[in-house]
Amino acid sequence: MSICFRFRKNIQVDYQIECMDLMKEYWTNRPARSCEKAFLYDVQYHGLETHKKIEKILKHMKDNNCQAHIMTTLDDIAWTFNIRGNDIPCSPTVLAFALITFDKSYLYLQKGSYDLDMVKTLQKENVIVKDYQDIYQDAKELTGHVLLSKGHINYALYQCLQCEIVDQMNPSQLMKAIKNDVEIKNSKHAHIKDGVAMTKFMYWLKKNYGKIPMDEMSVSNQVLQFRQQQNLFIEPSFTTICAWKDNAALMHYHPTTQQFSSIDQDGMLLIDSGGQYMDGTTDITRTFVLGHITDIQKxxxxxxxxxxxxxxxxxxxxxxxxxxxDILARRPMWDEDLDYQCGTGHGVGHLLNVHEGPQDFRYKLRNLSQNVTLEPGMNITDEPGIYLEGQYGIRIENELLCVKGTENEYGQFLHFEPLTFVPIDLDAINVDMLNQKKRIG
Structure with missing residues (x-):
């Protein structure tokens, strides 16, 4: 690969880039690649067998005149092959590559991450399990047109390809974004359990504030304990953001054992957290009042x-x-010449990544090709906020499901069904600012 740098005074420097491990010489104590045991995700939770998902992908390949499809993104592989793992913290995926052809499909896994039963089960879906490293040799033998996402492939694998590349978003991205009826039913159940956990936490927080010592780490652990009491809970869906007072103005702040704040004064506590359950993935933010807050904060x-x-x-x-x-969520802030410097919402996976595309809420587009139409079955977060550096941060987040409404001469109307059922802290609300509809939710 050649990279060309041009400078103002007509000087051009060309660098020939070879595939190499740039960190090998310096990162001498580098840990081994994760290789946790993977498992097949039961159809009772996801509702669509692997071969049926592959059939959908093959149709897309045919429509785009592609003879093969290379997959490198772990969430797409996990969804397509109904496999989950524990190689990535908070994201139940397994380190893998995949290759789909009209003859067979191939799943490349590390030895030790699978067993014979998994191999036999996947064979019934016309999927062959191969060694993780074999993808590089197999890629060299591909001919014709190969579908892949260039933005999600490592250079070593890219170098192996001698075929025509069709650079597109993986078709499974949009497929998995539209949840089927089984996924929706299970996800609703997961959110009810998560709501129970968070409501219990809210009661605990309000009852014990000022009576027992609290800090951001201990409160984060308490949130986890309530989730752990729920059936089919696996792990958090991301590192909990537990931010007291001005820490909450940093949108992605989270406490560590080395750096955290005590919760011992009047103020607001922002908690953005979620859970991975066997029946779904959750993401919720609530901001709580502890003690007294000012009128402007309300x-x-x-x-x-x-x-x-x-x-x-x-x-x-x-x-x-x-x-x-997106403007619907921003308008109250824009009316006061305020804004939040991030998107308003993102898609959520089903026992997968808590951040899932391609759907989102944002007025500034990062990628025009991913400004996708909202479809029934998509779930997406709704999380506007106000963040004042050095003062405080406020965010309230519900997860929503896009559903069909009325269809008439104007077309198909859609609306959102809330998946999150956790109280809003009434101590923080100026009720006079809400109309009757907003007062009842």
């Missing part, structure tokens, strides 16, 4: 709530994207 909290509810209650015609609706 105003800002209520503005965030107004934005969250405006988006949650949206009715819209099929064809809208997340960009079309």
């Amino acid at each position: 105003k800002h909290f209520t503005m965030v709530l107004q934005g969250m509810l405006a988006l949650q209650n949206a009715h819209f015609l099929y064809g809208c994207t997340g960009q079309s609706l």
Whole structure:
């Protein structure tokens, strides 16, 4: 691979890049690659067998005149082959590659991550398990047109390809974003359990504040303990953001054993957390009042709530994207010349990544090709906020399911069904700012 640098004074420098491990010489104590035991995800939780998913992908390949499809993204592989693992913290995926052809499909796994029963089960789906490293040799033998996402392939594998590359988003991205009826049913059940855990936590927090010592780490652990009491809980879906007062102004702050704050004054506590359950993945944020807060803090909290509810209650015609609706959540902040410097929401996987595309809510597009239409069956978070550096941060987040509404001469109307059922802290609301509809949710 050749990279060319051009400078102002007509000087050009060409570098020939070879495939090499740039860190090998310096990272001498590098740990071994993770190789945890993987498992086959039962159809009772996901509702669609592997061969049926592959059939959908093959149809897409045929429509795009592709003879093979290389998959390198772990969430796409996990979804397609109904396999889960523990190689990535908080994301139940297994280190793997995959190759789909019209003859057979191949799943490349590390020895030790699978057993004979898994091999036999996958064979029934016309899937052959091969060694993790074999993908590099197999890639060299591919001919014709190969579908892959260039943005998600390592250079060593890219170098092996001597065929025509069709650079597209993996078709499984959109397929897995639209949840089927079995996934939806299970996900609703997971959210009810998660709501129980978070409501118990809210009661514990309000009852014990000022009576027992609290800090961001101990409170984070308490959230986890309530989730661990729920059936089919596996692990958190991401590192819990537990942020007290001005720490919450840092949108992705999280405490560590080396750096955390005590919770011992009046203020607001922001907790963004989620769980991986066998029947689904959750993501929720609540901001809690502990002690006394100012009128302006209540105003800002209520503005965030107004934005969250405006988006949650949206009715819209099929064809809208997340960009079309993002302003609904931002309007209360924009009306006061405020903004939050991030997206308003993201898709969520099903026992997969808590951040899943391609659907999202954001008014600034990062990639025009991924400004996808919102489809019934997509779930997506709704999480506006206000973040004032050195003062406080407020975020309220519900997870929503896109569902069909009325169909008439104007087209198919859609709306959102809340998946998250956890109380909002009423101590933070200026009720006079809410109309009757928002007061009842």
